[in-house]
Amino acid sequence: LRVELRQISMVILCAGAIMAGYTWMVMPDHFLSFPRQKPLIWLIVMGLYPILAALPQEIIFRCFYFDRYQELFRGSHLMIALNAISFGMFHLFYGNWMAPILSGLGGALFAWRYHRSKSLPIVALEHGLWGNFLFTVGLGWYFYSGSI
Template sequence: MTVEHTSRKAWLTVEFVALFFGLTGLYAVLLRGVGPLPFLLVITVGVVIYLRHTGFDRRSFWRADALLPALPGILALWAVAAVALIGAVAVLRPDSLFDLPRERPLIWVLVLVFYPLVSVYPQELLFRAFLFHRYAPVFGDGPRIIAASAVAFGFAHFTVGNWVSVLLSTAAGALFATRYRRTRSLLTVSVEHAMYGILVFTVGLGDFFYHGATAG
């Protein structure tokens, strides 16, 4: 291992911590209650420009042919999670069960339509495509980069202001990172991410993930 390689690895490690933990921590302290979507979309533009000019396999921006083979496994795991979450909410928060579709059906429909487009895909660009591509020299392409992606994704939800979102997002981040590593398809992992996000908002856990909830 050359000195240059060692120096680059050290720099990327510092950069990773600063970007995914330092900036997120500052955001949580200084801008708590402010929705992150505008910031996420600006970051997305920068990420796309970076990936397009640094040897990233552009087929991974979509790679639709990977979705169908992965779909049975995605649906099976999602069904188990759906039953578990519905049961947990029914027992622990019965008044919240299906509260969004029951009480605000129009908002629920808007979530179904726009959440995958303006939130899910940008998150997958940042926490999967960019992180895997940029920080492979630090974490490799195995369990360590999956863990790094999962922890970074979970910590990003610290901005919501509760540990439920952090823990659930870390677990989900491990699932999404594993899926992306297997398929190298942002479409596939975005579909899976959207399914879980919509599930959370549908069954009555949306207040744990809605950033505006911390303002009150």
């Protein structure tokens, strides 16, 4: 558990710094706009996103997928890649190119983590942390289009 939490922390710190820098330089008007403009709603999202969005997605895309389709794949690489692609495609309805790309990358990370740890709590925690980070830093804008 400590190893997983340390790895999650390092990935979020390194990749998160790059993503925060990108948002700050390319979309400065979006950088930290959610917590600054709507702090109460932001706090509600921070509390509910991990439970109402990340956890159910991890049950479906990791627990169910890995249990159901494990026999179809001889190696883990293809299984993780297809899981990441399907997770990215699941986010196509947002109507922009960034949501499926970020989701596909996140899906690869979450699939790899689940394959390694076989732990729903660990992967749901990581997904929740990333979602909260994206909403906080300003990239959550891509995951809310008003079309849902």
